[in-house]
Structures are given as structure tokens and as C-alpha cells.
Amino acid sequence: MTETSEAAKPQVAADAPRVLKVALLGGGTVGSQVARILVDHAEALAARAGARLALEGIAVRNIGAPRDVELPRELYTTDAEGLVASADLVIELMGGIEPARTHILAALRHGASVVTGNKALLAQDGATLFDEADANDAELNFEAAVAGAIPIIRPIRESLSGDRITRVLGIVNGTTNFILDAMDTTGAQFADVLAEAQRLGYAEADPTADVEGLDAAAKAAILASLAFHTRVSLDDVRCEGITKVSAADIAAAQDAGLTIKLLAIAELVRGESGSExxxxxxxxTLLPRTHPLAAVRGAYNAVFIEAENAGSLMFYGAGAGGAPTASAIMGDVVTTARRIVAGSPGRTGTATRFLPMVGPEGITTSYSIGLEVSDQPGVLSRVASVFAEHGVSIETMRQEIDGAGAEAGVAPLADGARASTSTASRAQLRFVTHRASEAALAATVADIKNLDVVESVTSVLRVEGV
Known part of the structure; x- marks a missing residue:
């Protein structure tokens, strides 16, 4: 009788999957999609993660606000602090610096792991967050912080951790790529394409962070920190946006077999002393149309990596949007949950050395310089002499005539010659230099501006990949 009773007892908790309490901070476009996936695919996620991911609540500012996804009302709360305090895993999608920073630090300090897509916070104060995670044996993962759905953070942190990355080139802002691609395709001016991008929802009402390059700069700081195992903050990134790119620049690029992209560039540089x-x-940046990044169209993103052993790699895909970004978030969530279950959190901060930041004097690049000059004898030789004074070699010179270009050799025309022009008194010239130091090129442009025969420097664009 006793044996029968024992056999009849149900199997208890030993075979039941572990439950991890998940707190979601932010119920916006991405947050709503993450919540939907957690609820709708709970069983599949449990099988992949080795634990049931129980969504305990969604912290929002306004519980009654309209949402993109319908979820049980009882999931919503305004008590983010209380939600974080009881969580095993916190997903931060609030954005901005505060209160996101406070909530992430609170989670890490009580041993909860964190998944975030907050590029601004990571670029500004990532070192503090990484140190806190490591001190408490907690995970801090952030795949969605750079390039949306593209898996780029994990390959750099894990797949390429045994290699030596030397350079990263990235189109990491979909808004600016959409604008530049549309300008290239239609020939329209920047302001007109920006207005269309806003109408279509690719650009915000205030597009400053995108068009001035600030969004891309934050992502560049994160990529550089990971790629080179050092600490790089947003303040270390030199930044220039696309607002000065004109239809004439686009047309000149096309004529030369080039295209213009807003690039985030991070590279190891060796100085004269030999130190890195x-x-x-x-x-x-001007790129040859044969370069892989030149083919990235519309609002898509791509990251091109150069490594000593792996060679050249490119990662391409949707750089924004609720569902694509949620995909990156959920990849981190499952990976983090697996490590929590295994009791072996990964190494969050990868800074193993502290490399100095290199200024213009340590960088070599090429320039494309557009000039409007007086149409008079000796102009070309005077301009060319400024290049020579700074040790900058001219690769090509083009005279733009009625929107077309006529290419000349590197030697300037004779002093008595006149530059061809589309007006009676001015000529449009465009020079492309050989590689030189950024400092020498900048000094060259500054001195050219001071020539009395130069009406204006119409554009200065860097050239890569040639």
C-alpha cells in the first residue's frame, strides 16, 4: 500500500524549468515588440534559454497611453524601481541617460543581468556600467545598441576575440543613408530629401542627432571600445554631419565613379614613435562604387571589419525599426538567460588596455576639395603651390563645366591659361589628393581659403577605399 502511494505522487520541481523574472523598462515601439515576443513565444524561448522567461511587468510613464501591441493591462506599471528590485533580468529600452543609468546600476548591484539598446548611455558612461557588472558577476549585453538587427556586437566580442581587428568602417545610421542614397538616385538637394524622409518616417521631426552625425558617433565609440579592447567615449569621437553635402557634391562623385556615405571609422594608428x-x-566619405559599403541602399546599415587573420568581413541588414531591433534584444535575452542558468556570466567589459586617442596629426587620408575661383590667368598654379607648400600631392583636378567634369593631370595649367567655367567670371574646380596627414590637408584647405583668387571652398570631403 505504501509503495502504491509513493508511485502515485506527482514528480515535483526537480524537472521543472527554472523561472527567471524579467523586468521591461520602456513600452515604446521596440519595447512593445519585445513584450509581444516574450508573451507570444514563451514556450519556444524557454526551450532555447533553459528557463522560463516570466515577464513581471513593463515600466512606462503613462499606463493609459496607446500602444502598438495589445498586452494585458496589469503588466504595465509606473514603478520602475520596484520592478527592477525583484528582477533576475532587466531589459532597458527607455533610452536617454537618466533614469536609465540609475535603474541599470541598481539592477547590476543586486546581481540582476541587464540587456539594453541604449547607445547614448553606453557611449557616455559605458565604463561605469561594465565595471559594475563585472564587480557583481552580472551580464550587461547590448547588441541592439549598434545597427539594429545586425549581429555585430557579439561577433566582435566573441567570434573575433582571438583575432586582431585593425579597422572598422560602418554605415550605422539609417536616416542619413536614406538621405544620401536618395540624393544620389534623384539628384535632389539635401533639404528636399530630408523633408521627404520626415514625411516617410525615416527622420524625426528634429533630425539633429542623425544628420549631424551624433547618433553615428555614439555607435562608433561603442564599436571602437569593443574592437580595440580599450575605453572610448563619445567625447573621443570627431564628428561631422551631412548637412553641407550638396547635389553638386553628389554629381561630382558620380562623375568620378564615387558615392558619398556617412561613415563611422575606427582604426588602430601607429605614430612616429611606434606606439599604437x-x-x-x-x-x-567618398567611396568607390565598387566598395561593398557603396552598395548599401535606403535606410539599411552595414559594418565592414578588417582583421589581421579573418581579413575583410561585412555585416549587413536593417538598422532600425521595432521588430528588427527587438530581434537583437531577444538574442541578448536568450544568451543572457542561458548564462544565468549555467551560473557562468560572460566577461562584460573587454577593456584590457588603455590606448591613447590619436588626433589629426596621426591620421592619413585623402581629400576631395571643391573650389569656386576667379576665372583669371595663374589661378591653378597659385592653388597648386599651396598644396606643394604643405607637402600634399594632387592626384586629379577636374574643371566642372555646366555640371560636367573634364579631368586634368596632376600638373597645373600654365600661368597664362584660364580655367574653363560655366560663368563669365568664375570657375568650379575640384581636386582629389593623394593620401597625406589629416593635419597637412586641413592646413592646406585653410590657406587656400585665404587666397584672393578663391571665391569659396565649396566642399571638403574625405576619400576612403581608393
Whole structure:
């Protein structure tokens, strides 16, 4: 009788999956999609993670606000602090610096792991968050902080951790790529394409963070920190946006077999002393149309990596949007849950050295310089002499005539010659230099501006990949 009673007893908790309490901070476009996935795919996620991911609540400012996804009302709360305090895993999608920073630190300090897409916070104060995570044996993952759905953070942190990355080039802002691509396709001016991008929802009502390069700069700081195992903050990134790129610049690029992209560039640079440093910058860049990044169209993103052993790699995909970004978030959530279950959190902060940031004097690049000059004898030789004074070699010179270009050799025309022009008194010239130091090129442009025969410097664009 006793044996029968024992056999009849149900199997208890030993075989039941572990339950991890999940707190979601933020119920906006991405947050709503993350919540939907957690609720609708709970069983599949449990099988992949090795634990049931129980969504305990969604912290929002206004419980009654309209949402993109319908979820049980009881999930919503305004008590973010209380939600974080009881969580095993916190997903932060509030954005901004505060109160996101406070909530993330609180979670890490009581041993909860964190998944975030907050590029601004990571770029500004990532070192503090990484140190706190490591001190408390907690995870801090952030795949969605750079390039939306594209898996780029994990490959750099894990797949390429045994290699030596030397350079990262990225189109990491979909809004600016949409604008530049549309300008290239239609020939329209920047302001007109920006207005269309706003109408279509690709650009915010206030597009400053995108068009001035600030969004890309934050992502560049994160990529550089991971790629080179050092600490890079937003303040270390030199940044220039796309607002000065004109239809004439686009047309000149096309005529030369080039295209213009806003690139985030991070690279290892070796100085004259032989010591290594890091350069991180964001600016409009001329690329050959044969370069893989030149083919990235619309609002898509791509990151091009150069490593000593792996060679050249490119990661391409949707850089924004609720569902694509939620995909990146959920990849981190499952990975983090697996490590919590295994009791072996990964190494969050990868800074193993502290490399100096390198200024313009340590960077070599090429410039494309557009000039409007007086149409008079000797102009070309005077301009060319300024290049020579700074040790900058001219690769090509083009005279723009009625929107077309006529290419000349590197030698300037004779002093008595006149530049061809589309007006009676001015000529449009465009020079492309050989590679030189950024400092020498900047000094060259400054001195050219002071020539009395130069009406204006119409554009200065860096050239890569040639």
C-alpha cells in the first residue's frame, strides 16, 4: 500500500524549468515588440534559454497611453524601481541617460543581468556600467545598441576575440543613408530629401542627432571600445554631419565613379614613435562604387571589419525599426538567460588596455576639395603651390563645366591659361589628393581659403577605399 502511494505522487520541481523574472523598462515601439515576443513565444524561448522567461511587468510613464501591441493591462506599471528590485533580468529600452543609468546600476548591484539598446548611455558612461557588472558577476549585453538587427556586437566580442581587428568602417545610421542614397538616385538637394524622409518616417521631426552625425558617433565609440579592447567615449569621437553635402557634391562623385556615405571609422594608428593609438571619427566619405559599403541602399546599415587573420568581413541588414531591433534584444535575452542558468556570466567589459586617442596629426587620408575661383590667368598654379607648400600631392583636378567634369593631370595649367567655367567670371574646380596627414590637408584647405583668387571652398570631403 505504501509503495502504491509513493508511485502515485506527482514528480515535483526537480524537472521543472527554472523561472527567471524579467523586468521591461520602456513600452515604446521596440519595447512593445519585445513584450509581444516574450508573451507570444514563451514556450519556444524557454526551450532555447533553459528557463522560463516570466515577464513581471513593463515600466512606462503613462499606463493609459496607446500602444502598438495589445498586452494585458496589469503588466504595465509606473514603478520602475520596484520592478527592477525583484528582477533576475532587466531589459532597458527607455533610452536617454537618466533614469536609465540609475535603474541599470541598481539592477547590476543586486546581481540582476541587464540587456539594453541604449547607445547614448553606453557611449557616455559605458565604463561605469561594465565595471559594475563585472564587480557583481552580472551580464550587461547590448547588441541592439549598434545597427539594429545586425549581429555585430557579439561577433566582435566573441567570434573575433582571438583575432586582431585593425579597422572598422560602418554605415550605422539609417536616416542619413536614406538621405544620401536618395540624393544620389534623384539628384535632389539635401533639404528636399530630408523633408521627404520626415514625411516617410525615416527622420524625426528634429533630425539633429542623425544628420549631424551624433547618433553615428555614439555607435562608433561603442564599436571602437569593443574592437580595440580599450575605453572610448563619445567625447573621443570627431564628428561631422551631412548637412553641407550638396547635389553638386553628389554629381561630382558620380562623375568620378564615387558615392558619398556617412561613415563611422575606427582604426588602430601607429605614430612616429611606434606606439599604437586609436582614431575614431564620423564624417561624409567618398567611396568607390565598387566598395561593398557603396552598395548599401535606403535606410539599411552595414559594418565592414578588417582583421589581421579573418581579413575583410561585412555585416549587413536593417538598422532600425521595432521588430528588427527587438530581434537583437531577444538574442541578448536568450544568451543572457542561458548564462544565468549555467551560473557562468560572460566577461562584460573587454577593456584590457588603455590606448591613447590619436588626433589629426596621426591620421592619413585623402581629400576631395571643391573650389569656386576667379576665372583669371595663374589661378591653378597659385592653388597648386599651396598644396606643394604643405607637402600634399594632387592626384586629379577636374574643371566642372555646366555640371560636367573634364579631368586634368596632376600638373597645373600654365600661368597664362584660364580655367574653363560655366560663368563669365568664375570657375568650379575640384581636386582629389593623394593620401597625406589629416593635419597637412586641413592646413592646406585653410590657406587656400585665404587666397584672393578663391571665391569659396565649396566642399571638403574625405576619400576612403581608393
Amino acid at each position: 593609438g586609436v582614431s575614431v571619427r564620423v564624417h561624409p
